[in-house]
Amino acid sequence: MLELWKCELELMQLELWKRVWQWFLCAVAKMAAQEFSVDLNKPLVFQVGHLGETYQEWVHQPIVSHESPRFFESDFLEFFTRTVWWVIPTIWLPGACYCISMSISNGHTLPQIALMVPFGMFVWTFLEYCSHRFVFHIETKSYWGNTIHYLLHGCHHKHPMDGLRLVIPPAEFAALCIPFWYLYKLLFTPSASPAFFGGGLIGYVIYDVTHYYVHHGQPTKQVIKSFKKYHLNHHFRIQNKGFGITTAFWDRVFGSIPQTKAAETKTR
Numbered sequence: 001m002l003e004l005w006k007c008e009l010e011l012m013q014l015e016l017w018k019r020v021w022q023w024f025l026c027a028v029a030k031m032a033a034q035e036f037s038v039d040l041n042k043p044l045v046f047q048v049g050h051l052g053e054t055y056q057e058w059v060h061q062p063i064v065s066h067e068s069p070r071f072f073e074s075d076f077l078e079f080f081t082r083t084v085w086w087v088i089p090t091i092w093l094p095g096a097c098y099c100i101s102m103s104i105s106n107g108h109t110l111p112q113i114a115l116m117v118p119f120g121m122f123v124w125t126f127l128e129y130c131s132h133r134f135v136f137h138i139e140t141k142s143y144w145g146n147t148i149h150y151l152l153h154g155c156h157h158k159h160p161m162d163g164l165r166l167v168i169p170p171a172e173f174a175a176l177c178i179p180f181w182y183l184y185k186l187l188f189t190p191s192a193s194p195a196f197f198g199g200g201l202i203g204y205v206i207y208d209v210t211h212y213y214v215h216h217g218q219p220t221k222q223v224i225k226s227f228k229k230y231h232l233n234h235h236f237r238i239q240n241k242g243f244g245i246t247t248a249f250w251d252r253v254f255g256s257i258p259q260t261k262a263a264e265t266k267t268r
Contacts, residue, residue, distance in 0.1 A: 046147065060239050062236065065159065065162075080169055083165070083169045084164065088168075092204060093205055096198040097198070099201065100117060103116065117195060117202065119199060120197060121206070123199075125203060125207075127183075129243055133254075135152070135153075166215055167209075184196050214227050233258055234258070242258045
């Protein structure tokens with residue numbers, strides 16, 4: 001008799017857990033079914049993850065405003081998300097010079113350095129293209145995937161004219177420098193790699209300053225005007241093409257040059 005009661009009790013417990021689990025799944029489904037809306041008047045970073053699969057569409061609908069939206073409740077965290085453009089050359093050009101001096105100290109001559117540095121800059125253009133295309137434009141839909149993507153690059157596409165979140169914050173780029181440093185060490189000899197890396201740093205500074213200028217500058221020379229048009233085309237017309245900032249060379253190599261409006265019209 002006691003064994004029978006135990007069996008009945010276990011069955012009741014299983015039935016109870018089954019109903020609780022069904023209730024939980026229904027509650028989750030209802031929450032997912034409700035369309036989440038981002039409140040632009042509140043800190044954004046921990047909101048965007050809730051957009052789920054709709055995040056990609058939302059983040060590629062730019063808000064053309066010079067205002068800088070708030071990212072975090074914390075003033076401490078907020079401070080690290082905003083960077084004025086001139087901080088980039090102020091911090092990283094001395095670092096580039098120090099790296100180049102290391103190779104000079106290792107016995108490399110000035111003519112050798114004059115070849116290493118431009119090649120290091122050229123390597124940077126490839127890293128710039130790959131980072132922009134394959135990392136910054138990765139498609140996400142999970143909460144943390146959306147959140148991290150928004151911090152890395154999504155915020156720039158949502159608010160392309162936010163001048164304080166246009167260049168890469170120094171803390172973020174310092175973290176990126178670690179794999180880049182080891183990549184240059186892998187590609188070049190121990191004595192030469194600092195000079196090549198220094199060239200890469202100079203390439204990065206040119207990239208970020210150019211990026212800022214094509215958004216906020218008013219160029220008068222045709223070459224710079226074409227740079228501006230090319231990049232703004234990436235923001236406002238064809239966002240999955242035209243990944244180069246300082247050069248369109250790698251876009252040509254990998255077939256990601258955007259069609260002109262005239263060519264686009266002909267294909268329709």
